Amino acid sequence: MLEKDTTNTVELISQGIGQTKGSGSIQASSLARGASSKEIRSDDDDPDVFSYNREMKLKDRNISEQQFAKFEGYAAEIFTAFGLDLNTSGTEDTPKRFIRALFDSTDGYDGDPKLVKAFDTECHDEAGCALSQIIQGPIPFHALCEHHVLPFYGRVYIGYIADKNIIGISKLTRLVRLFSRRFAVQERIGQEIADLLDAMIHPDGIAIYIEAHHLCMEMRGVREITPMTRTTVWRGKYSEDPTLRSEFFASCGLQRHD
Ligand SMILES: [Zn+2]
Ligand SMILES: [Zn+2]
Incomplete structure (x- = not known):
């Protein structure tokens, strides 16, 4: 279960509402006329490294x-x-x-050395670039609930309004894993993903949607089917613009308009 002070951002929805599109798909949706399409390209040779160590919140785990x-x-x-x-x-x-x-x-907690670099978008200064959102997901994840040390698992969708940098699905998957493979709270995973994504690529907006089954509830409950726990994080332009949020949900195949 999530902490009481985070429940205002949590809704319980029935299983099946969160029907998803193909696994690991990427969409660049142009919300403004003239927006350039964005391309994901290999970034293995990009020398840029961002100062984001603090947001990774690593722990020194030397167990003898x-x-x-x-x-x-x-x-x-x-x-x-x-x-x-x-x-x-x-x-x-x-x-x-x-x-x-x-x-x-x-x-x-040990970190991920392959999660360092980001790279430039194709559209630096063109009009409309700032209004193009990139949506990635579903990214599957597994975590251990810090209240019971039992698994919760589900899917993460990440949307962002690129400024100068974009990030590929493989790195977003690593980013999700970095924070989910811990003793975790669903709401906090979303906040931590947003914090690190912000430090890595400085987007103009971030949207995170997470839906998960919590075995600490399901294994001990009397109901065969318990609702999925659903959390959202809105940053920057997403927190100001309900149209962007609707676009995000629609692109995730969630067809919700809140
Ligand atoms: Zn839980
Ligand atoms: Zn729990």
């Missing part, structure tokens, strides 16, 4: 082998007390696997 062994002991004690027989060939290494899986699932 002795610490891992101790943690595996804790896990074994809990699993045994809760009913798991660790004396079978299938389960004898379960505490070790569990601790490693927990560590791997939270490697967003």
